Each structure stands twice: as structure tokens, then as C-alpha cells.
Amino acid sequence: DAKTTQPPSMDCAEGRAANLPCNHSTISGNEYVYWYRQIHSQGPQYIIHGLKNNETNEMASLIITEDRKSSTLILPHATLRDTAVYYCIVPKAAGNKLTFGGGTRVLVKP
Amino acid sequence: EAGVAQSPRYKIIEKRQSVAFWCNPISGHATLYWYQQILGQGPKLLIQFQNNGVVDDSQLPKDRFSAERLKGVDSTLKIQPAKLEDSAVYLCASSLEALGSPLHFGNGTRLTVT
Numbered sequence: 001d002a003k004t005t006q007p008p009s010m011d012c013a014e015g016r017a018a019n020l021p022c023n024h025s026t027i028s029g030n031e032y033v034y035w036y037r038q039i040h041s042q043g044p045q046y047i048i049h050g051l052k053n054n055e056t057n058e059m060a061s062l063i064i065t066e067d068r069k070s071s072t073l074i075l076p077h078a079t080l081r082d083t084a085v086y087y088c089i090v091p092k093a094a095g096n097k098l099t100f101g102g103g104t105r106v107l108v109k110p
Numbered sequence: 111e112a113g114v115a116q117s118p119r120y121k122i123i124e125k126r127q128s129v130a131f132w133c134n135p136i137s138g139h140a141t142l143y144w145y146q147q148i149l150g151q152g153p154k155l156l157i158q159f160q161n162n163g164v165v166d167d168s169q170l171p172k173d174r175f176s177a178e179r180l181k182g183v184d185s186t187l188k189i190q191p192a193k194l195e196d197s198a199v200y201l202c203a204s205s206l207e208a209l210g211s212p213l214h215f216g217n218g219t220r221l222t223v224t
Contacts, residue, residue, distance in 0.1 A: 032210060043114070043201050043215030044153065087152060096141060096205055097166065098213060100152025 002027045002090035009105040012082075018075040020104055022088030025069040033064060034091065034098070035073045037084040044087065044100075047073065078108045112136065114216035116202050122222045128190035131219045135183070135204030141165075142179055143213065144187050145201040153201055159185065160207070192223045 005023040012018040024033060034049040048055055048062045050071070055062045061074040075082055087103040115134040123129050135142050140161050145153035156175065158165040161182035170177065174193070179185040189196055199218040205211040 034212070036213075041217070043203070043217050044213075046212035046214065049210070049212065085152075096209065096211060096213065097143075097155055097158060098153075100154070103152060 002031055002092075004088045004090055004101055006086075006088050006101065006104045008102060009107070011107050011109055012075075012078045014080060014108055014110050015077055018078040018082065018106060018108070020073040020075075020086050020088075020106065021070065022073070023070045024088070024090045027068050027090050029068075031090050031092070033062065033068075033071050034089045035060070035062065036087045036089065036098070036100075037082075038087070038103070039081075039084040047086075078106075080108050080110065082106065083108045114202055114204055114214055116200075116216035116219055118219055119217070120220045120222075122224065123192055125194055125223050126191040128188065129192055129221060130186050130188045131200050131202075131221075133185045133187070133202030133216060135185070135202070136214055138206070139204035139214070140182070140207035141205045141211075142185050143203040143205075144177055144185070145203065145215075147199040147201055147218070149198070156187070189221075192221075194223050197221055197223045 032049050035047040036044040038044045050062045064071045085103040142159040144156045147153040156170045157167040157177045159179040162179045177187045199220050201218040203213040203215040205213045
């Protein structure tokens, strides 16, 4: 998998947007960027993925830079339930295997 | 849609004992994964099945860990004999066969080896 770099932790105010950065400078042209999150005592949960274009779903938005070397996950209105570890993953194009790094521990504060 | 089911939720055993974990994936999901998550770390892939065949078991400690997926549905992961360092959460995930399909995880089995 392409190596990803994320800040180890960040705080966010409840109701505000949370912007989570991820660097993946070695990404190949046909590799997707995936985001998962893991709430305490639960298994990881799929959030969103994208290749080149920005993507949005009911949970979040994904902004990928034009050179694809970095991306940002946006939680538009963070709630206390969004407190979790967020993982940015770029699996090899040939398979679905995910290699998890340390992720970003996000704490949403009231 | 029912999620990935795992049991038991918690298990405490002594070292050198054996233990087994069970996973029932989402109906129709051909691919099944077992991950190990040590406290404070991200999950690490142990084994991947496609239907009832093994796709990748390169990180499975085969001297003590074994896994099977009979009939391409449910799966069991066994540890025999357990070591202290096997204390972790064991996560099962499944996905559709299509390349790039997201993984759906169960809530895991927390194993404590004393």
C-alpha cells in the first residue's frame, strides 16, 4: 500500500467542521484513497473513498488535490459521536487489503 | 442489512490454552478477513479468504494460528497454544467480491491471555 501520513491527534469543536489531512505522495495513478474511522470498542467503519474527483456522502466529504498527493476528509458539522480514530488508507490497486497506520485521534469537544 | 457478527465478545484464557473465534459475514459477501488489533495500534491483517479459499495468509503465525471458512460463509480463527502477546482484539470483516468494495467490520472479540 502507498504510505500515508496523518497527524496523530486533533481537537474539534462540536458543530464546527473538522478537516482531517492525509499525505500520500507515493500514490499510483489507479489507487484509491479510503477513509475509515474507529469509535472506541467498535470495529472500523467505512466512511468514503475517491480516486481523483471530490466525493461527498451522508457522512463526509473527501477533497483530493489535483496531483493526488494529499487529501482532506471533512466532517461538516462535527458531533460528540464523531470522536474516533480516523484512518486514511491507500490500498494497492490489485486488491482490497487494508493496511492501517496509526490514524488521527479526533476528539470533538462540547 | 445485518452486519458482520462475531462471537464471543470477550474471552479470557491462560497462556498455553486454546481459543476459537467465530465470524458470520454479511450475506453475499465473498471476501472475508481476519485482523488483529493490539491496544494502541491499527488493525493488522492476518488472513484473507475469497469464498472458501485463502488469498493471503502471509502474516498469520501458522505455528499457532489457524483459520478456516467452510462452505464459503462462516469462518473460525483458532489460536493454539496462546501466548501473552496474543492479547488483542480480533476483528472480522467482509466485502463484496468486486475490487475496491469497502470492508464491513464486526465489533471484534477482545482476547486477554493471562
